[in-house]
Amino acid sequence: MQTYDFIIVGSGSAGSVLADKLSASGRFSVLVLEAGGSDRRFYVQMPLGYGKTFFDPTVNWNYKTEPDPGLGGNIDHWPRGKLLGGSSSINAMVWIRGAREDFDDWRAAGNPGWGYDDLLPAFKALEDNEAGADAWRGSGGPLHISDTTDAVHPLTKRYLTAGQQAGLPLNPDFNGAAQEGVGIYQISTKNGRRMSAARAFLRPAMKRANVRVETNALASRILFEGKRAVGVEYLQNGQTRTARAGREIILSAGSINSPQLMQLSGVGPAALLEGLGIPVVHANENVGANLQDHVGINYTFKGKLPTLNQILRPWWGKLLVGMQYILTRSGPLSLSMNHGGGFFRTDPAFSRPNMQLYFQAFSTLIPKNGERPILTPDPWPGFSIGLSNCRPSSRGEIMIRSSNPLDYPKIVANAYSTNADVEEMLSAVKFVRKIASMPAMAEIIAEEVLPGPSIRSDADLITDFRKRSGTVYHPVSTCRMGPDPSRSVVDPRLTVHGLEGLRIIDASIFPDNITGNTNAASVMTGWKGAELVLEDHT
Incomplete structure (x- = not known):
């Protein structure tokens, strides 16, 4: 069993940023576990190629919701990226941050540091906007934004x-x-190729000796010693493997897979876990709840x-x-x-x-x-x-069906x-x-x-x-951020309430959905989250 300073579960929009920023100084060793494979595929890199990846099981989880009364009883198709870069490798690339008021509402809900003025420096720092820098836009950052x-x-x-x-x-x-x-719309491309989080952040990080990326590695369980997360069990090539984290485990698996892994690991609604024979490490009714989508x-x-x-x-x-x-x-x-x-x-x-x-x-x-x-x-x-x-009032949930990590979770969207x-x-x-x-x-x-x-x-x-109607692929809030453990999963520093050594840094922590496409805010969350982690490990 190998030990790393940080283990990041998921190489998507936030996880790729974390891998880059946490490894940049060379002080920390970083392991990234990605359930999918490589992003080096023609139809991934060609922007309009996402029509080919929309149902492709080699790069797409192809989740399905439960029949939804609000959608006339239809079962909705929920694509999610299963490859380096996560959903940023198969999305429609529209680059929208969200409204100022969205983030100011986050801060007003008891999350200091998450208002628009707090986050604007991160948005500007991470982007290289083709239109140039101004009071709102950045240039020279890792992620290129094209003016079309x-x-x-x-x-x-x-x-x-x-x-x-x-x-x-x-x-x-x-x-x-x-x-x-x-x-x-401005889009996340550069020189006619998709500018995924993997291309912007993870690929540069992978060149460093202190970064290890394991593909086709499905995280199956977080390992705890008491209330402290100490390792991750994962399935790879038919074998069960284990890695330990000396400092922190960070879940960046997204709004579906982060709550799924938490529940599989004994963190979630107590009745659900007990009914499935999963020992409860920490009960929290909000894990998988509060699902919002556009x-x-x-x-x-x-x-x-x-x-x-x-x-x-x-x-x-x-x-x-x-x-x-x-x-x-x-x-x-x-x-x-x-x-x-x-x-x-x-x-x-x-x-x-x-x-x-x-x-x-x-x-x-x-x-x-x-x-x-x-x-x-x-x-x-x-x-x-x-x-x-942009901000529907309907709420759904994502809950595991069994203790088997290979079983897809039950997605109840509750649209309209x-x-x-x-x-x-x-x-x-x-x-x-x-x-x-x-x-x-x-x-x-x-x-x-x-x-x-x-x-x-x-x-x-x-x-x-x-x-x-159907999803426009923006699920959030299933591990929502907030100061009150009875109403949220992580605190404003993105550490999981009631546990040690465990953070969640992805779109699942959004307190509420934002006005527009969620990819830019997910990347920003990775950037902001990395800053919080580094502050706590100086």
Whole structure:
């Protein structure tokens, strides 16, 4: 059995940052346990290749929720990265920090050091923004952020004009002075390749002699001596192995796997653990509870002008964009599918936006077996305006089914389980139609394909979005941070309440969800968490 100063479980958005920052001085030895394999795959590195990884079991956990009454009884597909870089290696790369008020709410809930002004230096330090540094943005950091303004499909400009005609301001930077409005998304890429946390942070760390990364190593149990975490048991190549930590064990396995591993190790709801025959090390009802997620839907239109469908669908178009990408690392394959987007309020009385918009200059209504048909879109000129809620009030949970670490946990999403969430989404889909009815869009729309003009009444609109909505892959808060052990799992320094030598540093610690995509805030959490660890081990 080998001993390291720190053991990090998970090499995702936060874990990769931790590995880099904790090892940088050379003072500490670091072991990273990653359940998946290498990220050196073509469709991982090519930005639009995430259509190929959306169901790929070699890089994706492919979780499924329980049938969800709020989604018309549907079972939702929850992709999660199972490779170096975690979900940052298979996500849509949209780089959004969240609203100032989100983080100020975290601090106001009793988490000093987690307000927007506290965290802005970390956000700026970790990024290398192509647009350059200013009061809000950083340059020279490890993670490159691309400005895609000159690369997006021409229809995106029409969408921006329509959004302004519908009453939203044009916003040049959603991570700048204000978040509300429509604009073009910046994405985490560099020179036409995905800028995952593995590429930005873990790969440089792996060159150091004091860092060891074990792939295909599934953490199965945290080992305790009394209330102190001292090691991790993991499964690798059919064998059970053990590693010890001299200083700390840090869980960065994400909002699904961190609570799962805690519960497998005897930390969680006592009745659940006892019922599964797992000895209770420390009872905490919040482990796996308080699940929050963003839920979204697309409205899809048939256009009168060509969209990306006409390039990505035919064989000759695939050949053209493929050659363009291979030779110049540019073109549609170098981008996210979300070219534009924005944030708006369904009620002007709200202090900040509660809805996010996505504009996609192609459509994928016709399914393709085994993959999300991003690279094989519909044969007609289609495009979509999507949206997702930012701070839903619905809450779910993630709980283990058995003591077997290979069994997937039970995910109960509880989407649209509150009247407030239903009413909010009803207002939001009506606003999408308002954008589509503005002159800049209306003049190039042949028809609304989904849900279609027959869906008009409030009841029909609600039925439709329950049936067609799904996760936008932002689960958080299953090991939430807070000062009160009866309502949270970790304290503001991210140490687990009631235990020693154990921290959780990933999106599961978010006290509440944020306004927008969660990857940037997850990376920031790794950066901030590393600073806390280093302060405690000077």
